[in-house]
Each structure stands twice: as C-alpha cells, then as structure tokens.
Amino acid sequence: QVQLVESGGGLVQAGGSLRLSCAASGRTINSYVMGWFRQAPGKEREFVAGIGRRVGSTYYADSVKDRFTISRDNAKNTVYLQMNSLEFEDTAVYYCAADSGTYGSRFYTDYDYWGQGTQVTVSS
Numbered sequence: 038q039v040q041l042v043e044s045g046g047g048l049v050q051a052g053g054s055l056r057l058s059c060a061a062s063g064r065t066i067n068s069y070v071m072g073w074f075r076q077a078p079g080k081e082r083e084f085v086a087g088i089g090r091r092v093g094s095t096y097y098a099d100s101v102k103d104r105f106t107i108s109r110d111n112a113k114n115t116v117y118l119q120m121n122s123l124e125f126e127d128t129a130v131y132y133c134a135a136d137s138g139t140y141g142s143r144f145y146t147d148y149d150y151w152g153q154g155t156q157v158t159v160s161s
Contacts, residue, residue, distance in 0.1 A: 039064040039150050041133045046155030049123055053159075057118040059133030059152060066109060070136040071116045073107060074145055075129035075157075084143040085131070086118060096141055100126075125161040130154040 045057040057073070072087040086097045086107035095107050106119040116133060134148035142148070 039066070039069065039135050041135060041150055041152035043131065043133050043152040043155040046131060046157045048158045048160065051123060051125055051159055051161050053123050054119070054121045055123065055157060057120065057131055057133075057155060057157075059116040059118075061114045061116070061135070065111065066114055066116060066135070067111055068137070069150075070138060070141045071107075071109060072134045072136060072141070072143075072148060073116075073118045074132045074134060074148075075127075076132070076154075077129040080129075082132070082145045084145065087136075087141045087143065088116065089141050094141070096143070098143075120157070123157075123159045125159050128157060128159045130156050 040062045042060045073085040074082050075085050076082040088095050088107045104122045109116045132154045133152040135150040136148045
C-alpha cells in the first residue's frame with residue numbers, strides 16, 4: 038500500500054497562491070489515480086482535482102477550474118496542487134488521495150488511501 042504526506046498549506050491573502058505537495062512512499066504513484074479533496078468546517082469532503090495514471094489526464098471541480106493545476110512528478114513520487122487566485126471559499130483542510138481503480142473518480146468513497154491533510158486558510 039501507499040503512504041501519503043501532504044505539505045505546503047498555510048495562511049494566504051485572497052488573490053494569492055500556494056502550492057501543495059503530496060509525497061508518496063511504499064508504492065509508486067504510477068500505480069494510482071491521484072486526487073485532491075478538501076473539507077471545510079461543517080461541510081462534506083469535496084473533490085478538487087484528479088490526475089490519471091498516464092500522461093497526466095486531469096480533471097477539476099468547476100469551482101477551481103482555471104485557478105488550480107494538478108500535476109505529478111513520477112521521478113519524485115509526488116503530486117502537486119498549484120492554487121492561484123485563492124478565494125476565501127477555498128479555506129479548508131486539503132487531502133491527497135490515491136485510487137487503485139482504472140478510471141479517475143470524483144467520489145471520495147472510491148479512493149483507497151489518504152494523507153493526514155494540510156490546512157489552507159485564505160483571508161479576505
């Protein structure tokens with residue numbers, strides 16, 4: 038199985054940028070579809086972005102499309118989430134997840150492995 042550790046969260050002003058990293062160990066991320074989810078207080082965990090196993094097919098939630106970019110560096114066994122033009126509504130704990138399935142999913146129940154999360158706070 039794979040272990041995931043997120044980093045890069047923090048406090049940023051609205052309009053600013055952050056880059057989250059998800060370092061994997063135990064297995065290579067080539068074996069998984071990788072995704073980012075987030076959960077704000079009192080809300081359900083929601084899909085943010087996903088990237089397929091091969092040649093980086095990517096897909097995004099409508100709320101972050103054109104602002105966030107997911108990428109993977111297989112040599113470093115790491116997945117990234119570049120977040121630009123951050124908004125107050127982006128405030129949440131962000132989680133990296135790995136899906137053993139073949140096709141990318143937007144449903145958190147389809148993901149098998151999770152990191153511990155990293156807090157992103159956007160001040161208005």
